[in-house]
Amino acid sequence: MKLYDFGRAPNPRRVRIYLAEKGIDIPTIDVNLREGEQLSAEFLAINPGAMVPVLEIDDGDYLSECIAICKYLEALHPEPSLFGEDATGEARVLMWNNIVENEGMFAVAEVLRNSLPAFENRALPGPLGLAQIPALVERGRARCDNFFDRIEKRLSDSPYLAGDAFSLADITLLVVVDAAANMVDIDAAASRPALAGWHQQVSNRPSAQA
Numbered sequence: 001m002k003l004y005d006f007g008r009a010p011n012p013r014r015v016r017i018y019l020a021e022k023g024i025d026i027p028t029i030d031v032n033l034r035e036g037e038q039l040s041a042e043f044l045a046i047n048p049g050a051m052v053p054v055l056e057i058d059d060g061d062y063l064s065e066c067i068a069i070c071k072y073l074e075a076l077h078p079e080p081s082l083f084g085e086d087a088t089g090e091a092r093v094l095m096w097n098n099i100v101e102n103e104g105m106f107a108v109a110e111v112l113r114n115s116l117p118a119f120e121n122r123a124l125p126g127p128l129g130l131a132q133i134p135a136l137v138e139r140g141r142a143r144c145d146n147f148f149d150r151i152e153k154r155l156s157d158s159p160y161l162a163g164d165a166f167s168l169a170d171i172t173l174l175v176v177v178d179a180a181a182n183m184v185d186i187d188a189a190a191s192r193p194a195l196a197g198w199h200q201q202v203s204n205r206p207s208a209q210a
């Protein structure tokens with residue numbers, strides 16, 4: 001297997017943290033998004049969506065989308081479980097992972113991709129070169145606030161997003177919180193004590209270095 005990766009991008013980090021939690025070692029190939037390597041004919045043949053991460057599996061096929069890559073690896077390496085222990089547990093992990101991706105990751109991306117000059121004409125990932133819409137920056141910040149408030153409520157009632165155990169949903173949230181702080185200067189934990197405590201704890205896991 002091989003992982004198509006880019007060290008500075010948030011989504012591939014989700015898979016790298018997952019691999020570190022599992023103790024799985026997979027060779028990586030860097031696709032330099034800053035240089036536009038994701039738009040090369042060679043990479044588009046691997047993922048027509050022009051995004052990383054992509055996992056090349058041993059039969060030569062390619063899997064994109066963090067959730068699909070992690071689910072595939074979970075089947076090969078079930079322990080320790082990061083997808084919940086039973087039907088309800090798995091549903092909760094998937095539910096929170098989706099909430100974090102749709103409400104959090106996309107909100108941070110909306111701010112980032114519509115404000116940074118590096119994303120000029122790259123306002124959405126993928127093969128279309130779409131122009132930035134500056135008005136979306138403010139909307140994205142409002143969405144981030146609303147999302148982190150929802151997470152604060154959840155983490156006031158539950159040690160981890162999906163319940164008592166660390167899961168894939170926490171990995172996605174860690175990546176979103178760090179991307180918000182490092183890329184768009186949104187300190188989600190500053191006025192949210194439950195989120196701050198959770199962030200401290202998950203950042204202390206060795207996998208957070210991935």
Ligand SMILES: N[C@@H](CCC(=O)N[C@@H](CS)C(=O)NCC(=O)O)C(=O)O
Pocket residue numbers: 009010011012033038050051052053064065066067122124125126
């Ligand atoms: N839904 C996808 C999102 C992948 C994604 O957005 N990847 C970004 C890096 S964080 C990317 O490859 N962007 C390419 C670009 O900006 O052109 C997943 O779960 O893997």
